[in-house]
Amino acid sequence: MTRRAAASLNKSLTGFLAHEDPEKLLSLFAAKVRQCRGLGSVDFACALRECRGNGKRWPLVPEIHAKAITCGLGGDRIAGNLLIDLYAKKGLVQRARHVFEQLSARDNVSWVAMLSGYAKNGLGEEAVGLYHQMHRSGVVPTPYVLSSVLSACTKAALFEQGRLVHVQVYKQGLCSETVVGNALIALYLRFRSFSLAERVFSEMPYCDRVTFNTLISRHAQCGNGESALEIFEEMRLSGWTPDCVTIASLLVACASTGDLNKGKQLHSYLLKAGMSPDYIIEGSLLDLYVKCGDIVDALKIFKSGDRTNVVLWNLMLVAYGQVSDLAKSFDLFCQMVAAGVRPNQFTYPCLLRTCTYAGEINLGEQIHSLSIKTGFESDMYVSGVLIDMYSKYGWLDKAQRILEILEAKDVVSWTSMIAGYVQHEFCKEALETFKDMQLFGIWPDNIGLASAISACAGIKAMRQGLQIHSRVYVSGYSADVSIWNALVNLYARCGRSKEAFSLFEAVEHKDKITWNGLVSGFAQSGLYEEALEVFIKMYQAGVKYNVFTFVSSISASANLADIKQGKQIHATVTKTGYTSETEVANALISLYGKCGSIEDAKMQFFEMPERNDVSWNTIITSCSQHGRGLEALDLFDQMKQEGLKPNDVTFIGVLAACSHVGLVEEGLGYFESMSSEHGIHPRPDHYACVVDILGRAGQLDRARKFVEEMPVSANAMVWRTLLSACRVHKNIEIGELAAKCLLELEPHDSASYVLLSNAYAVTGKWAYRDHVRKMMKDRGVRKEPGRSWIEVKNVVHAFFVGDWLHPLAHQIYKYLADLDDRLTKIGYIQGNYFLFQEKEKEQKDPTAFVHSEKLAVAFGLMSLPPSMPLRVIKNLRVLGYTSLLACHANI
Numbered sequence: 001m002t003r004r005a006a007a008s009l010n011k012s013l014t015g016f017l018a019h020e021d022p023e024k025l026l027s028l029f030a031a032k033v034r035q036c037r038g039l040g041s042v043d044f045a046c047a048l049r050e051c052r053g054n055g056k057r058w059p060l061v062p063e064i065h066a067k068a069i070t071c072g073l074g075g076d077r078i079a080g081n082l083l084i085d086l087y088a089k090k091g092l093v094q095r096a097r098h099v100f101e102q103l104s105a106r107d108n109v110s111w112v113a114m115l116s117g118y119a120k121n122g123l124g125e126e127a128v129g130l131y132h133q134m135h136r137s138g139v140v141p142t143p144y145v146l147s148s149v150l151s152a153c154t155k156a157a158l159f160e161q162g163r164l165v166h167v168q169v170y171k172q173g174l175c176s177e178t179v180v181g182n183a184l185i186a187l188y189l190r191f192r193s194f195s196l197a198e199r200v201f202s203e204m205p206y207c208d209r210v211t212f213n214t215l216i217s218r219h220a221q222c223g224n225g226e227s228a229l230e231i232f233e234e235m236r237l238s239g240w241t242p243d244c245v246t247i248a249s250l251l252v253a254c255a256s257t258g259d260l261n262k263g264k265q266l267h268s269y270l271l272k273a274g275m276s277p278d279y280i281i282e283g284s285l286l287d288l289y290v291k292c293g294d295i296v297d298a299l300k301i302f303k304s305g306d307r308t309n310v311v312l313w314n315l316m317l318v319a320y321g322q323v324s325d326l327a328k329s330f331d332l333f334c335q336m337v338a339a340g341v342r343p344n345q346f347t348y349p350c351l352l353r354t355c356t357y358a359g360e361i362n363l364g365e366q367i368h369s370l371s372i373k374t375g376f377e378s379d380m381y382v383s384g385v386l387i388d389m390y391s392k393y394g395w396l397d398k399a400q401r402i403l404e405i406l407e408a409k410d411v412v413s414w415t416s417m418i419a420g421y422v423q424h425e426f427c428k429e430a431l432e433t434f435k436d437m438q439l440f441g442i443w444p445d446n447i448g449l450a451s452a453i454s455a456c457a458g459i460k461a462m463r464q465g466l467q468i469h470s471r472v473y474v475s476g477y478s479a480d481v482s483i484w485n486a487l488v489n490l491y492a493r494c495g496r497s498k499e500a501f502s503l504f505e506a507v508e509h510k511d512k513i514t515w516n517g518l519v520s521g522f523a524q525s526g527l528y529e530e531a532l533e534v535f536i537k538m539y540q541a542g543v544k545y546n547v548f549t550f551v552s553s554i555s556a557s558a559n560l561a562d563i564k565q566g567k568q569i570h571a572t573v574t575k576t577g578y579t580s581e582t583e584v585a586n587a588l589i590s591l592y593g594k595c596g597s598i599e600d601a602k603m604q605f606f607e608m609p610e611r612n613d614v615s616w617n618t619i620i621t622s623c624s625q626h627g628r629g630l631e632a633l634d635l636f637d638q639m640k641q642e643g644l645k646p647n648d649v650t651f652i653g654v655l656a657a658c659s660h661v662g663l664v665e666e667g668l669g670y671f672e673s674m675s676s677e678h679g680i681h682p683r684p685d686h687y688a689c690v691v692d693i694l695g696r697a698g699q700l701d702r703a704r705k706f707v708e709e710m711p712v713s714a715n716a717m718v719w720r721t722l723l724s725a726c727r728v729h730k731n732i733e734i735g736e737l738a739a740k741c742l743l744e745l746e747p748h749d750s751a752s753y754v755l756l757s758n759a760y761a762v763t764g765k766w767a768y769r770d771h772v773r774k775m776m777k778d779r780g781v782r783k784e785p786g787r788s789w790i791e792v793k794n795v796v797h798a799f800f801v802g803d804w805l806h807p808l809a810h811q812i813y814k815y816l817a818d819l820d821d822r823l824t825k826i827g828y829i830q831g832n833y834f835l836f837q838e839k840e841k842e843q844k845d846p847t848a849f850v851h852s853e854k855l856a857v858a859f860g861l862m863s864l865p866p867s868m869p870l871r872v873i874k875n876l877r878v879l880g881y882t883s884l885l886a887c888h889a890n891i
Contacts, residue, residue, distance in 0.1 A: 081113050209243065251288045310347065684718060
């Protein structure tokens with residue numbers, strides 16, 4: 001073919017390639033090719049170049065490729081390189097690789113084209129493999145080859161492979177190449193290795209606009225808005241003017257930092273510079289105003305923007321969602337559909353989140369149905385938000401079903417499910433899901449790790465918690481505050497105070513969650529004094545209290561029966577304005593109830609602006625525990641009149657109230673109403689309360705029959721209650737039956753042996769009593785010694801039974817002896833020593849029988865003014881008519 005003919009053909013090709021109709025274009029090309037003979041590689045390259053960047057010309061590419069093969073140019077390097085690029089850009093990577101393999105000779109352009117094709121199509125491993133093949137072939141990689149393979153590692157999240165390529169860059173002395181440096185910066189920023197990215201940046205002799213845009217963009221996307229703005233200032237000082245990409249990234253940075261003023265300055269610069277706002281700029285601008293809460297200006301941007309851009313519609317849905325304006329969100333969604341804009345996978349999550357914020361889960365369920373109809377149910381992003389919505393409102397079964405049917409589960413889906421389980425205290429299920437996630441090949445993120453640690457704290461699974469703690473360091477989240485907070489709470493809740501304090505001190509930037517995690521953890525693990533100690537330190541550190549702080553500290557005071565400390569916290573609650581918070585008020589009612597200050601508890605209860613079921617349950621239980629059974633029942637009636645539905649906890653208080661005031665038939669009536677009127681299935685605690693009602697009334701045969709006819713197996717609490725009643729009423733026959741069953745259930749519980757031993761003692765069966773004591777000794781069961789505490793003038797004094805260790809022991813026993821003499825003169829006969837035979841009493845020092853609470857009360861009477869109430873704390877539960885009741889009777 002002559003040069004003139006070839007030139008004529010090339011000119012003709014250029015002319016008809018501008019044709020709009022693909023079919024006519026193909027026929028024209030075929031006709032032209034038939035007219036010419038001996039076409040060369042340059043001719044096909046010319047035709048292929050004209051096909052770049054025009055989708056309508058794409059059908060010509062396979063035809064040109066086919067003709068090149070028939071002309072014997074299938075392995076031509078020049079045309080082949082262009083074909084690799086065109087096929088790769090179209091997503092036909094296998095075709096591109098086939099062309100690559102058929103090349104008779106490859107140059108750097110060939111390798112770059114193939115590597116770039118893999119990178120652009122997310123095939124990072126294939127790109128790395130091709131790079132190694134290139135290296136083995138002895139081809140020295142150019143900067144563009146290295147840039148392509150690094151980009152592939154970045155897109156495919158192949159961090160370690162990327163670092164190995166970085167090593168090759170150093171060996172070949174290509175660190176100074178800008179295109180390579182840009183690719184390395186993108187790699188390290190992709191994996192949040194900011195220090196390594198900064199190092200590469202500082203070592204680059206020349207930086208271009210791409211360098212700065214990459215740094216600004218990645219910092220902005222990672223939430224480092226301030227760093228992004230600092231880099232922008234450095235960019236300006238380096239003489240580079242920002243382009244649309246720069247401005248879009250800076251707007252994202254301002255949105256992440258909430259710097260609306262800076263964002264408006266950028267908006268103004270955009271207008272002054274005459275930059276034409278594309279869809280990325282429009283989206284970034286709208287995102288800025290939305291995230292900064294400027295709904296008015298956001299709406300202006302939206303109305304002036306491209307109304308066919310679904311991103312803008314989604315951002316406005318987010319804007320209304322942030323202010324929980326469900327009505328405007330759905331109105332906008334209807335406008336969107338009416339405008340012919342098709343919702344995408346991000347539209348439905350915007351609506352679903354608004355439903356979640358507004359608590360409209362039923363409406364969210366309708367959106368779920370709509371997403372199914374439009375084919376988005378299987379979308380990973382939509383499913384993740386659905387799991388989050390359902391799990392937050394306790395629809396855990398539905399959330400779990402969505403997770404199970406989801407084929408492409410990501411870390412967000414798994415984490416939402418785990419967090420939902422933890423929120424509703426299904427901690428075992430949360431840890432099982434956490435395990436399944438790892439078996440599925442998903443590496444947990446910081447939120448997943450924090451949720452799993454919280455699940456361990458919920459069930460005090462210290463061993464699993466330690467394993468996850470080690471995973472934190474391996475995962476690179478050792479500096480994450482949310483994980484540190486969860487770990488502090490884990491160690492505190494498991495009673496590991498030393499480790500908890502150590503972790504707490506190691507947290508560099510402590511927030512309220514850190515402090516509250518320590519306070520609540522200690523309070524929940526029984527380390528009440530430590531909880532109050534942290535509460536005081538929190539005040540000294542200038543950290544403001546919140547609802548969670550007050551609830552935990554008040555609960556700690558309540559469990560210590562430390563009404564003095566509790567009242568001080570109450571005063572702080574009042575000063576800080578938290579008295580109207582329902583959770584805080586409930587904790588205060590519990591405090592005063594546990595400390596026996598029922599009037600204060602009732603005052604707190606009736607001053608509450610809003611009362612929930614916990615409020616009613618707490619005041620009912622407080623009254624019933626302190627002998628105010630009739631008041632408790634009256635409160636129960638008021639609760640029902642106000643429309644609150646009683647739950648299983650309510651009936652514990654109601655049944656206990658009936659027991660304390662001897663309302664046997666009424667108590668049984670309440671018990672029957674649980675299932676018949678309120679649909680509540682009685683728990684073992686409720687059956688134990690009924691046994692207590694019958695036992696206190698002396699109806700032991702009826703109590704035994706009730707236990708035998710229970711629809712569920714009686715637990716230790718039921719048998720222990722029956723045995724205690726038998727001891728009081730000296731019914732050894734039923735007592736032995738109860739003891740037998742109790743010892744089978746709890747053979748190592750000292751209380752069971754002590755109750756049976758005392759039952760034999762009060763009926764005078766000393767040999768049987770001695771046999772029980774011997775059995776207890778042989779089995780290695782030890783009874784915890786009784787101990788009582790009383791606070792006098794800010795000092796806590798402790799007493800054991802028959803205690804002579806107190807500095808004022810002689811005065812206390814003398815005071816008690818004087819009281820005994822006075823009581824004897826008015827006709828009181830003491831009930832002491834009923835657990836011992838006469839011979840044992842003669843052999844023992846009389847003071848050895850003095851109960852610890854009797855000593856504490858005597859010391860209080862000696863030391864405190866007559867007007868001050870005595871508050872004695874015991875470490876053991878008081879059963880029957882012994883201990884504190886007997887002590888008051890004797891005194």
